[in-house]
Amino acid sequence: MKITFVPVFLCVLCFHSCVITALNNRPIIGVVAQEMYNRPNYSYIAASYVKFVEGSGARVVPVLINQDDEYYEYIVKHVNGILLPGGGTYFNVTGGFADAGVKLYQLALEMNKKGDYFPIWGTCLGFELLTYAAADRVEHRLRCEHYNEAVPLDFLEDATTSRMFGNISWDLMKILMNEDVTANFHHFCLTKKNMTELGLAEDWRFMTFNHDKNDLEYISTLEHKHYPFYGVQFHPEKNNYEWKEGKNHPHNANGVRTSQYFANFFVNEARKNHHEFPSEEEEKKYLIYNHPAINTSKQSFFMQIYVFEQ
Numbered sequence: 001m002k003i004t005f006v007p008v009f010l011c012v013l014c015f016h017s018c019v020i021t022a023l024n025n026r027p028i029i030g031v032v033a034q035e036m037y038n039r040p041n042y043s044y045i046a047a048s049y050v051k052f053v054e055g056s057g058a059r060v061v062p063v064l065i066n067q068d069d070e071y072y073e074y075i076v077k078h079v080n081g082i083l084l085p086g087g088g089t090y091f092n093v094t095g096g097f098a099d100a101g102v103k104l105y106q107l108a109l110e111m112n113k114k115g116d117y118f119p120i121w122g123t124c125l126g127f128e129l130l131t132y133a134a135a136d137r138v139e140h141r142l143r144c145e146h147y148n149e150a151v152p153l154d155f156l157e158d159a160t161t162s163r164m165f166g167n168i169s170w171d172l173m174k175i176l177m178n179e180d181v182t183a184n185f186h187h188f189c190l191t192k193k194n195m196t197e198l199g200l201a202e203d204w205r206f207m208t209f210n211h212d213k214n215d216l217e218y219i220s221t222l223e224h225k226h227y228p229f230y231g232v233q234f235h236p237e238k239n240n241y242e243w244k245e246g247k248n249h250p251h252n253a254n255g256v257r258t259s260q261y262f263a264n265f266f267v268n269e270a271r272k273n274h275h276e277f278p279s280e281e282e283e284k285k286y287l288i289y290n291h292p293a294i295n296t297s298k299q300s301f302f303m304q305i306y307v308f309e310q
């Protein structure tokens with residue numbers, strides 16, 4: 001009698017511990033820097049993107065632009081996910097944000113195809129960069145106007161069968177559907193028509209839409225159908241971490257909850273792989289703690305930024 005009981009018991013134990021150890025609770029996110037238009041050979045990261053993932057239990061490694069392929073290969077091997085921030089630059093700058101982002105996307109795609117689970121999150125310009133990379137650098141954004149507007153999201157009916165919204169509570173869903181909690185600061189939009197014409201709608205799924213000032217319908221959230229790649233056109237990090245006067249940042253409690261939802265979702269995705277630096281020494285060399293956050297509240301719309309010499 002006991003002989004049949006014991007294996008069943010062990011099996012349950014094993015399953016339980018496997019589920020626990022399958023998650024990596026020391027995730028590190030690589031946040032990609034962007035060229036400074038007024039300062040050649042320097043790049044920056046807005047601190048709000050760093051705080052966004054730190055608030056969900058991740059640490060950050062800044063990912064520099066204008067580096068060789070070996071550098072980017074090293075980064076993706078040792079961090080647990082990539083965040084492509086928003087900002088303001090063109091995708092044709094040699095050695096710029098787009099070159100780095102496209103390289104990272106290609107590496108992530110390769111790793112995921114081989115069975116790894118390596119997420120990328122794109123916000124605003126980073127969201128546009130995601131599908132620009134997926135389209136092999138075919139520019140397919142449209143000029144549009146949705147700047148300094150906080151709005152709810154228009155959900156497609158099947159949005160809750162997506163990964164991004166699969167675990168959302170009805171309570172939070174209602175907030176996203178009805179309240180002005182998503183901060184928009186963009187002059188470009190992705191449309192379903194453009195994505196479809198380029199064949200991108202086969203691999204990408206759209207969960208929400210919004211309308212710009214001229215009533216153009218654009219995609220506001222999307223995810224890759226097969227790999228953990230996610231994009232949002234709005235700025236969840238601003239709700240919690242940006243305070244520039246005159247900007248529509250939804251700082252109310254519900255706005256902050258929705259922001260935390262997106263950050264928790266992304267960092268949870270990053271917990272699903274076990275990439276790590278070869279040693280603690282090496283990890284320390286790369287972490288953002290080696291760099292000071294600089295107060296830029298007077299001269300830019302970011303409260304703090306990190307600056308890097310390329």
Ligand SMILES: *[C@@H]1O[C@H](CO)[C@@H](O)[C@H](O)[C@H]1NC(C)=O
Binds near residue numbers: 040
């Ligand atoms: C930027 O770096 C390049 C290559 O090192 C150099 O030729 C150029 O003078 C630098 N530009 C400035 C403004 O420092």
Ligand SMILES: *[C@@H]1O[C@H](CO)[C@@H](O)[C@H](O)[C@H]1NC(C)=O
Binds near residue numbers: 090092093
């Ligand atoms: C990059 O693209 C912008 C916008 O299309 C254009 O104005 C600029 O001339 C381009 N720069 C280069 C170096 O091609």
Ligand SMILES: *[C@@H]1O[C@H](CO)[C@@H](O)[C@H](O)[C@H]1NC(C)=O
Binds near residue numbers: 163164166167265268
């Ligand atoms: C949703 O929640 C379940 C149960 O907690 C978890 O196993 C799963 O990974 C979550 N899905 C996503 C996409 O986060």
Ligand SMILES: *[C@@H]1O[C@H](CO)[C@@H](O)[C@H](O)[C@H]1NC(C)=O
Binds near residue numbers: 139142193197198
């Ligand atoms: C995107 O759509 C606009 C307007 O419908 C069109 O002018 C443009 O050519 C499209 N671009 C691509 C790459 O499909």
Ligand SMILES: *[C@@H]1O[C@H](CO)[C@@H](O)[C@H](O)[C@H]1NC(C)=O
Binds near residue numbers: 295296297299
């Ligand atoms: C940030 O810098 C501005 C000047 O650029 C200054 O007026 C302000 O007091 C500084 N804030 C803090 C908290 O240091």
